[in-house]
Amino acid sequence: MKIDSPDKLNAWKEECLQKDAKLKKKVMVCFGPGCLAAGCREIYAKFEEILAERKLGDITLESFKKTGCHGLCEKGPLVVIEPEGIFYNRVRTSQVKDIVEKTLAKGEIIERLLYKNPKTKERVLKYHDIDFYKKQTRLALRNLGHIDPDNIEDYVMRDGYQSVAKVLTGMTPEEVIDEVKLSGIRGRGGGGFPAGRKWATCRGVESDVRYVICNGDEGDPGAFMDRSIMEGDPHSVLEGMIVASYAVGARDAYIYVREEYPLAVQHLYQAIDDAKEHGFLGENIMGTDFSLDIHISRGGGAFVCGESSALMKSVAGEVGEPRAKYIHSVVKGLWDKPTVLNNVETFANIPLIMNKGGDWFRSIGTEKSTGTKAFSLVGKVENTGLIEVPMGTTLREIIYDIGGGIKDGRKFKAVQTGGPSGGCLPEDKLDLPVDFDTLTKAGSMMGSGGMIVMDDHTCMVDVAKYFLKFLVDESCGKDVPCREGLYQLHKMVVKVTEGKASEADLQLMEHLSKYIIMGSLCGLGKSGPNPFLSTVRYFRDEYLAHIIDKKCPGGVCRDLIRFEINDKCTGCTACIAPCPVDAITGEKDKIHILDQEKCTKCGACYAVCQFDAIDII
Amino acid sequence: MKPEIDVAELKEIISHSPQKPSSLIAVLQDIQRKFHYLPPEAIKETSSALGVPLSQVYSVATFYSAFSLEPRGKHTCRICMGTACHIKGAPMALEQAEDQLGIKAGQTTPDLRFTLEVVNCVGACAMAPVVIIDEKYYGNVRVDKMKRYLDGVRDED
Ligand SMILES: Cc1cc2nc3c(=O)[nH]c(=O)nc-3n(C[C@H](O)[C@H](O)[C@H](O)COP(=O)(O)O)c2cc1C
Ligand code: SF4
Ligand code: FES
Numbered sequence: 060m061k062i063d064s065p066d067k068l069n070a071w072k073e074e075c076l077q078k079d080a081k082l083k084k085k086v087m088v089c090f091g092p093g094c095l096a097a098g099c100r101e102i103y104a105k106f107e108e109i110l111a112e113r114k115l116g117d118i119t120l121e122s123f124k125k126t127g128c129h130g131l132c133e134k135g136p137l138v139v140i141e142p143e144g145i146f147y148n149r150v151r152t153s154q155v156k157d158i159v160e161k162t163l164a165k166g167e168i169i170e171r172l173l174y175k176n177p178k179t180k181e182r183v184l185k186y187h188d189i190d191f192y193k194k195q196t197r198l199a200l201r202n203l204g205h206i207d208p209d210n211i212e213d214y215v216m217r218d219g220y221q222s223v224a225k226v227l228t229g230m231t232p233e234e235v236i237d238e239v240k241l242s243g244i245r246g247r248g249g250g251g252f253p254a255g256r257k258w259a260t261c262r263g264v265e266s267d268v269r270y271v272i273c274n275g276d277e278g279d280p281g282a283f284m285d286r287s288i289m290e291g292d293p294h295s296v297l298e299g300m301i302v303a304s305y306a307v308g309a310r311d312a313y314i315y316v317r318e319e320y321p322l323a324v325q326h327l328y329q330a331i332d333d334a335k336e337h338g339f340l341g342e343n344i345m346g347t348d349f350s351l352d353i354h355i356s357r358g359g360g361a362f363v364c365g366e367s368s369a370l371m372k373s374v375a376g377e378v379g380e381p382r383a384k385y386i387h388s389v390v391k392g393l394w395d396k397p398t399v400l401n402n403v404e405t406f407a408n409i410p411l412i413m414n415k416g417g418d419w420f421r422s423i424g425t426e427k428s429t430g431t432k433a434f435s436l437v438g439k440v441e442n443t444g445l446i447e448v449p450m451g452t453t454l455r456e457i458i459y460d461i462g463g464g465i466k467d468g469r470k471f472k473a474v475q476t477g478g479p480s481g482g483c484l485p486e487d488k489l490d491l492p493v494d495f496d497t498l499t500k501a502g503s504m505m506g507s508g509g510m511i512v513m514d515d516h517t518c519m520v521d522v523a524k525y526f527l528k529f530l531v532d533e534s535c536g537k538d539v540p541c542r543e544g545l546y547q548l549h550k551m552v553v554k555v556t557e558g559k560a561s562e563a564d565l566q567l568m569e570h571l572s573k574y575i576i577m578g579s580l581c582g583l584g585k586s587g588p589n590p591f592l593s594t595v596r597y598f599r600d601e602y603l604a605h606i607i608d609k610k611c612p613g614g615v616c617r618d619l620i621r622f623e624i625n626d627k628c629t630g631c632t633a634c635i636a637p638c639p640v641d642a643i644t645g646e647k648d649k650i651h652i653l654d655q656e657k658c659t660k661c662g663a664c665y666a667v668c669q670f671d672a673i674d675i676i
Numbered sequence: 677m678k679p680e681i682d683v684a685e686l687k688e689i690i691s692h693s694p695q696k697p698s699s700l701i702a703v704l705q706d707i708q709r710k711f712h713y714l715p716p717e718a719i720k721e722t723s724s725a726l727g728v729p730l731s732q733v734y735s736v737a738t739f740y741s742a743f744s745l746e747p748r749g750k751h752t753c754r755i756c757m758g759t760a761c762h763i764k765g766a767p768m769a770l771e772q773a774e775d776q777l778g779i780k781a782g783q784t785t786p787d788l789r790f791t792l793e794v795v796n797c798v799g800a801c802a803m804a805p806v807v808i809i810d811e812k813y814y815g816n817v818r819v820d821k822m823k824r825y826l827d828g829v830r831d832e833d
Contacts (some may be wrong), residue, residue: 092799096806096813111807132802280796281759287799317743317793318705359701377732378739402772403831437760444802475759509797511759525762529796535739635818639775663770663820 061338062675064065065224068215075216083117084163085141087204091128091291091445092283094135095244095322098152102136105155118163124213127291129204131191133254134174139204144186147172177441177463191442194460196245198431199247199407202290202449208326212293220339222630223301224414227345232262233305239409241417243429248274248365248402249480249506251428251495251583261307263390264397269565271304271312272374273394276358276365279478280529282509284433285403285447287315289323292407293330297353299340300405302413305352307399312353315370318360327355334347336425360480362533366581367392367400369535379533381581402507403434411662426452428494432505438475439466448493453487457514469514472613473598477506479526479533480586482593483519502593505585517611519598520605524552526590535581540585544575548591555602558609565595565602614675615623617660621676626654683716690725697728700736702745712748749784749791751829753777756806758797765819766805770794772822773807790826791833 134148161167173182206213240255270382277285369379392398428450441463475484482503527549611619630648645651732747803815
């Protein structure tokens with residue numbers, strides 16, 4: 060069925076709503092990345108198996124939906140039962156039968172599957188009463204967890220493709236661009252460039268062909284927002300791209316997806332097929348003379364290909380090496396044609412802006428950073444997960460109110476944002492509002508949305524080493540400051556972690572960083588020293604501890620630590636077998652002995668000891 | 677110990693994409709998916725079919741980490757080295773895996789049994805550190821458990 064007018068779309072939406080209303084109950088099984096890893100496929104299969112044998116009145120297999128990420132990955136696998144919004148967490152296959160027999164058949168709540176508030180120890184019945192969700196505003200993530208991403212009807216029911224109808228039949232491209240400009244939305248991929256201005260420039264360039272590209276490369280090694288959107292709500296990305304293509308006058312658009320995201324690719328293909336079938340893509344969309352095809356281009360696993368000019372080379376089948384910035388890709392991009400490149404989350408916001416207006420969008424967030432931002436909140440926090448908050452929310456609110464504070468009651472040390480180009484902020488920066496400009500000023504950056512919380516067991520020098528190693532591996536090697544500079548900087552940081560550096564080295568490193576920033580061609584090199592610079596700025600003590608005292612306060616750097624057994628040892632023998640080098644000897648009920656000569660400091664004993672009897676010194 | 681490559685099959689895979697230079701990455705991806713590596717024949721065939729110089733095919737094949745020029749093991753052990761996993765002890769797990777298998781990350785055991793890889797964030801940070809063997813996820817991995825996981829896979833063979 061082709062939808063070629065707004066009326067038809069509304070009629071279809073009505074139909075979908077009615078069909079949905081017939082489902083007395085809906086069981087949403089989370090298929091987000093975290094829950095997939097935690098085994099949600101088995102949970103779903105079990106539901107199918109039970110339903111095949113047992114009739115449940117109105118509830119049929121249609122009532123079971125595989126949804127995108129619900130957010131609270133920490134507690135997966137998650138099962139949410141609508142319309143009540145009953146939130147079951149850490150569901151095991153053995154408990155599926157109970158859910159069917161008790162909750163679905165009789166409406167009984169299973170207490171032990173409910174989320175437990177870690178502070179009050181009370182069980183929470185409903186989704187939206189959980190602290191984790193209360194402070195969030197979900198715009199880009201609006202449909203995640205509520206729809207089956209492979210079902211276009213689910214999307215249409217929740218106002219899907221309304222913006223396409225509105226824009227194509229009632230607005231000129233210029234009006235669309237003005238609305239996007241009015242909204243003030245800035246790119247969510249890290250740079251924070253105003254999307255409206257980018258679109259306007261592209262449209263203004265004289266050319267017969269223009270392209271729109273969606274950046275789904277998500278190279279930040281601690282982030283999964285874009286992946287969750289592409290997997291859990293692919294139509295929202297397509298819809299945003301259709302609007303953008305109409306605004307700039309593109310006939311073909313591309314989504315560049317990371318090699319490691321096969322499920323995202325699969326859902327996007329399905330979404331493109333369905334959108335085509337219903338006339339949202341292809342020839343004469345909405346009965347107008349606007350036509351568009353969206354193609355998928357799979358990345359080859361190179362971080363630098365997230366950079367705009369490298370990405371465009373990669374789409375064209377070449378080696379992804381960036382080029383100098385004075386040629387702008389909005390003017391000369393893919394195949395040298397004017398090209399708009401935006402991030403997945405940026406596109407996912409566009410339909411909302413079109414439907415509700417730029418004024419509405421800018422009423423959320425701060426003056427210069429409008430709207431919301433999605434983050435993957437991970438590391439040493441209680442509630443690891445996918446979140447979205449209005450810009451301007453403080454780091455403290457995110458980490459403590461939403462994230463539930465530091466895991467195991469430990470002490471906060473730093474929060475890292477911005478991925479390998481970003482930096483680490485200490486405790487006294489926790490009250491900073493999260494927006495593009497504030498984080499940059501503080502020496503970190505917003506980035507695409509990875510937010511990693513670190514506790515006192517983390518070594519900041521080790522963190523700098525980690526990111527630098529990542530960048531050394533990922534530098535495309537085109538220019539010397541980045542290729543050789545980062546390599547040397549990494550080597551020097553390694554020297555610090557080995558306790559072999561001097562204070563003069565630290566100065567040399569700061570000096571070198573300056574030149575890497577000045578001389579590198581693309582953003583990778585230009586922001587490459589950031590992980591070092593921000594840690595040395597806020598955690599200089601820790602560098603000095605390594606250099607002068609030859610100690611690693613975080614207990615991480617192997618050359619500077621020693622494992623010792625203290626008198627809390629009960630002689631339980633639990634650590635003897637795990638030690639790969641047989642460095643621990645002892646008998647039951649007697650304090651064990653650790654042979655420092657043999658110890659490789661792998662940490663196996665520390666991990667298994669239940670009595671805190673292993674000290675890291 | 678290189679597996680035999682059926683050139684006809686190779687040609688068939690290449691023919692699925694438009695025969696032009698811009699298909700290069702897509703074609704190599706298809707070949708990689710089928711054979712789990714890019715045999716020398718693949719580089720040659722792709723070069724002549726798409727009209728791309730051999731050197732350029734080789735350059736693309738070595739630039740992107742998705743491609744491997746060496747045959748890969750029957751099993752793949754992937755260790756997440758994303759930031760969340762790193763600060764929760766992934767380096768120790770990697771070291772254990774390297775010791776257990778006697779190879780470094782990115783290598784394959786000589787008997788073509790295991791390939792050891794590192795990956796970045798797989799979206800399961802809640803269970804960090806994460807190790808994935810074939811399709812199975814292992815969360816909250818403790819160093820001492822690596823041996824058991826790998827032995828488990830060996831036993832199944
Ligand atoms: C080394 C490097 C890696 C990047 N990786 C990504 C990425 O993974 N995803 C992304 O959306 N943008 C990434 N960017 C930013 C893009 O170049 C570009 O600015 C962005 O996709 C534009 O979209 P936006 O304006 O909607 O944010 C990267 C930039 C650099 C320099
Ligand atoms: S800065 Fe680094 S990654 Fe960017 S173009 Fe230069 S060498 Fe390549
Ligand atoms: S960092 Fe390992 S799963 Fe995210």
